[in-house]
Amino acid sequence: METVRTRIRKNDIVQVVSGRGRGKIRADSGQERGKRGKVLEVDKVKGRAKVQGLKMVFRHLKQSKDPQKPGGGRIEREAPIALANLIIVCPKCDEATRIGVRMEKQERDGGKIKTRRVRVCKKCGADILDRD
Numbered sequence: 001m002e003t004v005r006t007r008i009r010k011n012d013i014v015q016v017v018s019g020r021g022r023g024k025i026r027a028d029s030g031q032e033r034g035k036r037g038k039v040l041e042v043d044k045v046k047g048r049a050k051v052q053g054l055k056m057v058f059r060h061l062k063q064s065k066d067p068q069k070p071g072g073g074r075i076e077r078e079a080p081i082a083l084a085n086l087i088i089v090c091p092k093c094d095e096a097t098r099i100g101v102r103m104e105k106q107e108r109d110g111g112k113i114k115t116r117r118v119r120v121c122k123k124c125g126a127d128i129l130d131r132d
């Protein structure tokens, strides 16, 4: 399946930036621009991510026979935001930043060398490690 290339991973802190459409503010980023949150999940197929507390939508529930949730109601949940509208926030310098990648060679047991890609903040040079 075709997937989007992204450096954004689950549990990263991201900031919403305006859409890249020419001069056009994308409906899904406009009101959340500048806000930050933690990535809950990344959908590489759709090129979108859910970010904790951002772009909340209400889902209306129908009257339910479930005694746990009588009378239906509505729940609030995150709607997916386009990855192109998200930028990673560096945990060290706290800047919404561009990310570089550094190759790091690690020697494994038995002398095998494995290359690991480490994301690096382009502003302060700090490694941005996966947080999970």
Ligand SMILES: [Zn+2]
Pocket: 090, 091, 092, 093, 094, 095, 097, 121, 122, 123, 124, 125, 126
């Ligand atoms: Zn940084």
